[in-house]
Amino acid sequence: MTLSLLHVQPATGTVAALTATGGVAVGGYVHHAWRGIGACATQGLATNPWYPDTLRAALSQSDSAGQALAQAVSADPGASRRQCLVMDRQGRAAVHSGADNLPVIAARCRPTVAAAGNMLADAEVIEALLRHFLEQACVNAEAAWREVESPRYRADYEALLPEMLVAALEAALAVGGDGRGTRSAALRVESFSAAPIDLRVDWAEHPAVELRALLERVREPTFADFLASLPLR
Template sequence: MTFSILAVDGDGAVGMAVTSSSPAVAARCVHLRAGVGGAASQNVTDPRLGTELLDALEAGASARDALDGVVRGRELIEYRQLTVLTLNGAAATFSGARTLGVHHAQAGSGVVAAGNMLAGTGVVDAVVEGFERSAGELEERLLAGLAAGLAAGGEAGPVHSAGLAVVRTVPWRETDLRVDWSDDPVGELGGLLELWLPQRDDYVTRGLDPTAAPSYGVPGDE
């Protein structure tokens, strides 16, 4: 049903991109915390697990210890697929025995990807390789990874939703883009990112100091 990528840029940013055959996948699966790291909770999703993973990282646990602590003794955990990534790029993954269809997880340098109901395990490997071969902003590299996975076969069926989010130094998502239902969610996500990136930093400035941010010419915006 889903494949995703979590990655860091080495300068304090952590982000995630995800796509799925089900609607509004990013609303359930993306978990990021500035200064802490990221986590994905997917397959038969329990969003509480993403929050618990980030809480464990923030308390000082390693990626592996955070994941082991969340999984240990957890009811229905065999239905879950989880990834977790620290700001320094350390990753851990878990795919329960009831993870759907063909599934796989793979970690690279500062990146981890996982998926279920895949066309093949090579989809996840392609996501990691696509990210590692790419350049640019973290948002652009996450999208490159997602697109590489789709080109490698993606899910066993068509995907219909996608999302991309990144946190950096402020305590909110600097980028938070979603396509909740579409015949081309990854392509539309790319269009949204192209629109968003030139404005991203200005909206951070608006939050911190509205007097220093430019106007965008919309009604009431001066």
């Protein structure tokens, strides 16, 4: 029903999340990003809106993504209906895909970036999502994709993270996206060096197009100057 990508940069504490689904208002329910701590996407046949509280508390105590996820899943009697992707501050990822989720289900995890989805048009959707992000952000994209090396990021990539997330979503939708069609999309970038960017398209025929248009408005000088004036802590 949903596809998501998480990225954590351990060197700076920047965290990013991208999500899209065939339903309404995905940004309000699925992904959560906490600078310097980590991120999660709670999705599946039915999302669990209480996972983020458990996950953030565990990640804040320096638990690994796997430890945090195990804690959330073990306390959930409906875990078979969940898919949850978690990344900790060191960029380690963990994923749970319950047995009751509808195919196609897929997940791809690399150090510092991971993607997962369910009820997909094809498993290639998640591959396209992750691979396109690597191609934009990394100097060793092919080696990172093949898991020969950990991703090594371009020096200036964080400045264009929102654009990279939108482009990765466009690549994923080009090979199918959500099996029902994709109707809502959202992204969030949390950083210690800039104000958060939190964009949501809650219902649209072409949500990636709308998300890009919204980002272009955010980048316009008037609003960009406003964001730059905000306190960082």
